[in-house]
Amino acid sequence: xxxxxxxxxxxxxxxxxxxxxxxxxxxxxxxxxxxxxxxxxxxxxxxxxxxxxxxxxxxxxxxxxxxxxxxxxxxxxxxxxxxxxxxxxxxxxxxxxxxxxxxxxxxxxxxxxxxxxxxxxxxxxxxxxxxxxxxxxxxxxxxxxxxxxxxxxxxxxxxxxxxxxxxxxxxxxxxxxxxxxxxxxxxxxxxxxxxxxxxxxxxxxxxxxxxxxxxxxxxxxxxxxxxxxxxxxxxxxxxxx
Amino acid sequence: xxxxxxxxxxxxxxxxxxxxxxxxxxxxxxxxxxxxxxxxxxxxxxxxxxxxxxxxxxxxxxxxxxxxxxxxxxxxxxxxxxxxxxxxxxxxxxxxxxxxxxxxxxxxxxxxxxxxxxxxxxxxxxxxxxxxxxxxxxxxxxxxxxxxxxxxxxxxxxxxxxxxxxxxxxxxxxxxxxxxxxxxxxxxxxxxxxxxxxxxxxxxxxxxxxxxxxxxxxxxxxxxxxxxxxxxxxxxxxxxx
DNA sequence: GGCGTTCCTTGATGCAAGTCAATCTGCTTT
DNA sequence: AAAGCAGATTGACTTGCATCAAGGAACGCC
Numbered sequence: 001x002x003x004x005x006x007x008x009x010x011x012x013x014x015x016x017x018x019x020x021x022x023x024x025x026x027x028x029x030x031x032x033x034x035x036x037x038x039x040x041x042x043x044x045x046x047x048x049x050x051x052x053x054x055x056x057x058x059x060x061x062x063x064x065x066x067x068x069x070x071x072x073x074x075x076x077x078x079x080x081x082x083x084x085x086x087x088x089x090x091x092x093x094x095x096x097x098x099x100x101x102x103x104x105x106x107x108x109x110x111x112x113x114x115x116x117x118x119x120x121x122x123x124x125x126x127x128x129x130x131x132x133x134x135x136x137x138x139x140x141x142x143x144x145x146x147x148x149x150x151x152x153x154x155x156x157x158x159x160x161x162x163x164x165x166x167x168x169x170x171x172x173x174x175x176x177x178x179x180x181x182x183x184x185x186x187x188x189x190x191x192x193x194x195x196x197x198x199x200x201x202x203x204x205x206x207x208x209x210x211x212x213x214x215x216x217x218x219x220x221x222x223x224x225x226x227x228x229x230x231x232x233x234x235x236x237x238x239x240x241x
Numbered sequence: 242x243x244x245x246x247x248x249x250x251x252x253x254x255x256x257x258x259x260x261x262x263x264x265x266x267x268x269x270x271x272x273x274x275x276x277x278x279x280x281x282x283x284x285x286x287x288x289x290x291x292x293x294x295x296x297x298x299x300x301x302x303x304x305x306x307x308x309x310x311x312x313x314x315x316x317x318x319x320x321x322x323x324x325x326x327x328x329x330x331x332x333x334x335x336x337x338x339x340x341x342x343x344x345x346x347x348x349x350x351x352x353x354x355x356x357x358x359x360x361x362x363x364x365x366x367x368x369x370x371x372x373x374x375x376x377x378x379x380x381x382x383x384x385x386x387x388x389x390x391x392x393x394x395x396x397x398x399x400x401x402x403x404x405x406x407x408x409x410x411x412x413x414x415x416x417x418x419x420x421x422x423x424x425x426x427x428x429x430x431x432x433x434x435x436x437x438x439x440x441x442x443x444x445x446x447x448x449x450x451x452x453x454x455x456x457x458x459x460x461x462x463x464x465x466x467x468x469x470x471x472x473x474x475x476x477x478x479x480x481x482x
Numbered sequence: 483g484g485c486g487t488t489c490c491t492t493g494a495t496g497c498a499a500g501t502c503a504a505t506c507t508g509c510t511t512t
Numbered sequence: 513a514a515a516g517c518a519g520a521t522t523g524a525c526t527t528g529c530a531t532c533a534a535g536g537a538a539c540g541c542c
Contacts, residue, residue, distance in 0.1 A: 064379070064381070066386060066387075071386070072381055072385040074378040074381045075378070085371060086367065087367070087368060087371075116360045119358070122364070123328070123356075126366055126367050129367060130326060130327075130328075132374055133377060136374060136377040136381065137303075137316070137333070137334060137377060138333075140313055140384060141307070141315070143385040144313040144384040144432030145307060147528080182488090182489065182490090183490060192529075194489095195492085198492080201490090388498075389498075423519065423520090425519085433499075433500090434499075435519090435520085436501080436522085437498090437499055437500075439520060440499090443522085456519070
């Protein structure tokens with residue numbers, strides 16, 4: 001649970017930075033929370049979405065599906081991520097709650113009105129959208145040109161970088177990643193079959209690059225090797241440096 | 242060649258709609274043209290780009306490259322498309338002129354200042370960016386889950402929809418598509434090898450769905466079949482209806 | 483504690499697309 | 513007209529990943 005916007009908890013960055021803009025105070029009457037249970041669909045592709053929202057807690061996915069059931073994930077939403085499309089009635093992909101999800105929503109129309117009057121908010125929306133676009137274009141490279149091993153290693157690197165509150169380094173310089181997704185959701189993320197994902201997990205483990213702690217926690221033993229395996233070009237500093 | 246903004250030719254839609262906003266008149270001093278020859282690189286990945294621009298004529302690509310040379314196209318720019326990133330110094334992908342290209346440029350800083358003062362221009366930028374994001378997410382589905390045949394058919398559908406000035410329907414209800422790309426650029430677009438692209442051309446031809454007029458002009462004989470082959474779900478009306 | 487469900491792993495097999503290589507087709511150049 | 517060249521096609525072979533199939537491990541529930 002989070003209070004009114006000025007009192008948002010730290011992790012709730014999106015709304016904090018948004019609500020701290022004075023113009024946004026005027027939006028309080030258009031603000032409300034929504035809760036979804038794990039597995040529930042938040043919007044179906046093609047349906048109306050009359051709010052924009054910030055993810056307070058939980059994980060959700062955005063995905064496209066072909067008629068025969070093949071699906072490709074096109075977005076992964078975690079705490080502080082933004083959901084919704086100003087000036088667009090309909091959402092072209094399906095959004096699904098992976099865990100229980102809490103959204104901090106604003107009715108779309110009032111939000112758009114405030115946006116029109118607030119250059120700061122407009123700039124922030126554009127900035128977020130450009131970030132998503134950049135991420136999406138990296139994803140194109142991953143799907144179009146990377147091998148299964150590179151894809152999975154890349155996913156681990158991406159998740160490591162996004163770990164909310166900074167990645168957890170355990171003593172010994174090891175890095176812990178909590179997987180927010182099951183194997184078959186990772187398969188939908190990576191454009192692979194779930195069996196191939198599983199094989200890549202095993203392969204990286206055999207190579208001593210990662211270790212598992214249960215099915216959902218990966219401990220990275222050799223981050224440099226992981227980066228290499230991901231096809232990453234630049235030593236980006238990474239979450240541990 | 243195009244004149245000052247209020248006199249832009251029809252095809253130069255981006256600048257027209259932009260420049261017709263009164264605020265943008267103030268940008269005339271920051272406006273200039275740039276010309277590139279076919280094959281020339283406009284920006285390298287990671288380099289600064291100090292202008293934003295509208296494509297006046299020609300075709301350019303945006304692409305990511307891995308160290309070993311594998312490349313994935315992440316954007317295709319044609320007349321009236323927008324190039325550049327407000328509030329971002331550097332461009333994360335390489336932009337290359339495929340044909341001779343003319344850009345109508347604005348220095349980035351003045352553009353950003355006008356944007357901050359003009360809700361209309363901000364809204365337009367956000368709108369364009371959301372369009373690119375949607376296109377990019379469709380592209381993820383294509384790369385992640387479609388077969389070679391579906392990929393190539395999808396590309397033809399995309400190009401048909403984008404043909405500037407509306408697609409050309411020849412007598413007999415046939416649809417003509419001028420390919421802006423060579424086979425191996427199409428391969429980079431689709432995440433395939435150039436040989437596979439070539440085989441898909443031949444396959445669609447054998448099936449009577451398309452006919453070729455030289456290497457660069459495709460005549461669609463059966464648009465419905467092409468749509469089906471692309472994995473398209475909805476009868477979208479399409480360029481001929 | 484036992485049982486069912488959901489998620490994960492591993493193996494065997496097949497196929498779509500990649501790779502390597504040879505040839506063909508227009509275009510441009512001289 | 514001949515030569516040269518970039519781009520496209522086609523064939524033969526290889527391979528990475530999907531598919532099909534059978535268990536195994538973790539976690540809930542009664």
